[in-house]
Amino acid sequence: MKLKRLHIRYYPPGIFLDYEKGGQLRTKSIDLLNLTPDTDVNELLSDIRAAEPLITSSCAEQVKALICKLQEKVSQKDDRKFYLFRALQAHILPLTNVAFNKSGSSFITGSYDRTCKIWDTASGEELHTLEGHRNVVYAIAFNNPYGDKVATGSFDKTCKLWSAETGKCFYTFRGHTAEIVCLAFNPQSTLVATGSMDTMAKLWDVESGKEVSTLAGHFAEIISLSFNTTGDRLVTGSFDHTAILWDVSTGRSVFHVLTGHRGEISCVQFNWDCSLIATASLDKTCKVCFNPQGSRVLTASVDKTARVWCVNTGACLQALEGHSDEIFSCAFNYEGDTIITGSKDNTCRIWH
Template sequence: LITASCLEHVIHLVQRLQEKLGEKQIHKFSLFKVLRTHILPLTNVAFNKSGSRFITGSYDRTCKLWDTASGEELHSLEGHGNVVYAIAFNNPYGDKIATGSFDKTCKLWSTETGKCFYTFRGHTAEIVCLSFNPQSTLLATGSMDTTAKLWDVEKGEEVATLNGHSAEIIALSFNTTGDRIITGSFDHTVAVWDVGTGRLLHTLIGHRGEISSAQFNWDCSLIVTGSMDKTCMLWDAVTGTHVATLAAHSKEVLDVCFDYTGQRIATASADAVFYVDLCIHILGIFQENPFLIRKGSQSFLT
């Protein structure tokens, strides 16, 4: 499965991984750098795949590109007429940056030159979330106008408008194969869409509050959603059926994510507790298996 041209590189990476796994040292963390150049508060930050560069979005209407090691400002991406609220690299490539703004537009930039390739127009309200597909051929934007849009990265054209929510879209995420995208809304639902056709496949109904976050697991079999109703829910990504409700938090769940194995889910909440360990027994049908949630020394079965 590994071609001759990349065999040496793969062997080198595996050897580095083996060395890393053999280390027994306890990691110590310390402050690396403090960079103060935006004149107004920041809205978001993001690394490229290697971590060599990162970007910052701000209320000052700019996005800045930085060299991680030196702290040098490489480019200031200027042109938006309002807050730059959502930013992203097109990882793993890292040669493009997308910025979404309260000015209702999204811009696509060159990482190397800072030049703006395209300005995507079409939303009628603020853009609050965006994401590249894994192939870096499409860019998705979510807006307070209740729609999400898919844009062609090379042509700079709109590909599809995803209509179906009755309130603001504040979260979206592609799966790892890039053929599905999910959108989370203030209408308390998450929608699963076919990327190729723009067709609505499933509407995940069950939360009693606004959706705050939604994500696929690595093998695209599960979806996790967080909500202002203080719960996190797990869904079958293929059928759209509800699998489990994780109800350990006492306040709103603000963010959720899977680990890369799909065995654990982390949740961040306004109750100041930012982790919940989830052991998933993925053997057979999900609904027929118990889910053990550990929080401190307590255990809950859902």
């Protein structure tokens, strides 16, 4: 094995190792979930080197520098207020979803006008229009942390894989028999998972464009899905009121079906160390996205506002006002210092 590159992961704290084995590039992570401002960096580095043979003396100082950066992030206070930076007339029809790349330097918007657009965050310039779907573009994602590819899922029952840099379409994934409403890249950017109104989820190979497996087990539409941080598990949430945890390598469900909600599940997500799964439901028990630090909740509403909430107290810290119609989608960037809101008024707004 040969170490090729190190990546920092601020949320949750950790370091990714890109390494070569048997002629193939692979990735593993070192999770530092218990890192605090008081952690002894030298002692932690010694523990990491003892457990991970890829961390040799030649890269020890680089790893130490990354740990120090993570410590600095952990100690930062989160008292930011957001102000409107720019409003963009993004599409000719209402927006469906918005998403940032990892750095927050660009973002994507999907729309009922059947296109996805890539935007420069700082300038508000439209970089590319991704055209080719024959119906609403509903689900969108960058392949973070890399950010060089975009996946789009459509009501036309297909998912498309694009170059974020050129706008070229690499593949069209066909196989679902109903609308695609959710999708996600695995952390290694080797797979795309799609969830559909046909009750199925599918895994697709990014390199070859071929279907890897079909995940069958739900009895109603799959509305949300999420990979864990290592990419070996996928959780799906469905209108059948349940969530299912899947083994990515086999395409089979593992453990038990997660039950308990009295309404349709609208969102599923792993916690930091992937020991827990959070589910949101239309039974009104939960609905929100978190900032990367986990200290703030961002909600979008039919009341034309987005609101920032404190996780610890439940207090509303700020209402983001200005849209003239209901807000369909909202997202934090990776740093948690920028917000995008997408609305039925056909605009998106950037908040710093």
